[in-house]
Amino acid sequence: MTQGVHLSTYAYIDRWMLYVTRNGVKKLKLNMTKDGVVPKRLPCTLNCLWHLDLDVNFNKLGQTSYTLELIKSFPNLRELEIWDKTTDDIVEGVMKYLDTPACLDKTLNKLEDVSIHSFNYSKVVLSFVKLLFAHGSSLSRMSIYPDKASSSKEELNVATELMRFPRVSPKAELIYHQMKSWIKGRMMLLYSQRILLKKEISWRNMLTLVVPLLNMLLQQ
Template sequence: MTQDGERAVVEGDSEDRISYLPRNVLDRILELIPLQDAARTSILSKNWRYIWATLPNLVLDYRLCRTLILESESNFKEAVDDILLLHMGDIMKFVLDTSGARLSSYAVIDRWVLYVTRNGVKKLTLQVSNFDTYTLPSSIFNCSTLTKLTLFKCVFKPPNSFLGFQNLITLYLQWTTFLPTTTTSFCVIKAPRLAKLTLNSCHGTQYLNIVSPGLKSLYVRDNHYYLFLNCFINCKNLRVFELELDDMVNNPKHDEKSTPEKLLVNLPALEVLHLDSFFVELLSAQVPNGLSFTLNCLWHLSLGVDFGKMGQIFYALQLIKSSPNLSKLDIWVDFTSNNAEAVSKNLNTLACLERPLDKLKYVDINGFESSEAEMLFVKLLLSRTPSLLTMCIDQYTDIDIDIALELKRFHRASPRAKLFY
């Protein structure tokens, strides 16, 4: 400040440095603030007048949509119409999340989806309702530019003319219902470039037929019906496979191709496998006498195990033995029992692992409860892993001092092995 109270001008103080940042930086700044605030930057100066209108990514997230809808549904529709009407150039990413409120009609959403699919959208996310399902319009199935599609609570019924998603790389579907076309008994998804697929609590998988020979990552979670897996039987290039089941449900109509066992046999390139305890239980019932195949490429195995059931422990050991190049093992203790005498009797013998696990370096055991079966399992692994570097045992409470001393006394085949608990 000068003596007369006027603000002194510092060199460079009058410059508008932000406006002259690279365009990709300006776009990123505007993407980090709510879209309404980004639109308000148009009044800052001539340089800022049209920047927000050419943003390649339009994110109408839960907070923004809910705020507008609570004001009035008509205001919400008008606001989105204005955003799309004033937008210039291609829309690379479009996110719409109206799950926090009911809309009287989804016709307006069909119109918005039609607009963005005609303007080069590559990444599309739709979460329309928590209360109803949204039937996908034909414009999505006709969009050839899509590389990533994320859908929540939608009805997936391709039109008869559907030729497939030719450029789709990532597909995430949650609470989605598959329906066959009117001329076939399947819901066929042709996606030759699809690399990553997630099916989370979806319905109608018995109608699903995936035509994607290049699929590399598959995550499936089911919590209502028996899961049909035969649609993935030809995904020979699968590298990552995760299966979770919230409950055991019998389905007498499933055929042999629907079983996880039959699927695993057909995945020669599999590198990462995660099975929760429900699937381990299902597989242990299907293969009571051991595995008939080898997972030569598998290096990371994650299993949920009920240590009160010898069948699950036996199958877990079979998977471990059938993975000669296994480097990392994660065990998630689902349940345990100190009265499992049969489990303890069988685990207290090296016959469970005839050959040493020469490649296994890292073991994590989560939810450890210090039961006799778990202790013998740890003892067995330590004695048969000459390459082991670390074993981490995690439980919800501190391990008892006596348990800690016993763990420390277990023989270790690897002189470099470190035990953390």
């Protein structure tokens, strides 16, 4: 596994990807948070690679778009780890980009396991997760690791939004690792029931949200 690679120039990344191709590298870690030019696309497709580990600042359109280009360029990618380096949520340009069909125009047939580390509750990262749910036909697990503890209400709102995202894979499950205690889980469950009833959501629709929440708690 190669670590500490910074995407700073086109020439450098071209030479480095050629090395990856010739040597059959299967695991790759890239840091895209350093200053420098982020190339718009890879010079080749890498069939050998199945594990990708990225540091990404989703505030930066270049880093966000290149992350998706990387994912599309690895047809046998099975495991994806993202370290969220986003610092704020003022990213209208990135949000508009993630809403365009062209940003991810193919099905991710091999992607099975995704982990988002240091998640800071930003909307742009939620949109990125939604995109992977919508295109990961073989996705089995989406693990979210928050950067810091938050209020039960905020966690519930985020977890509820995550659970509502459409999933193309029938076996895709969401694991939210901040939920650690049964007491906290019980409070969140009662709060969700109160909110859902207040919004006059049917019992059947409520169960589609509450049952996955219970499943996440059981896995902690």
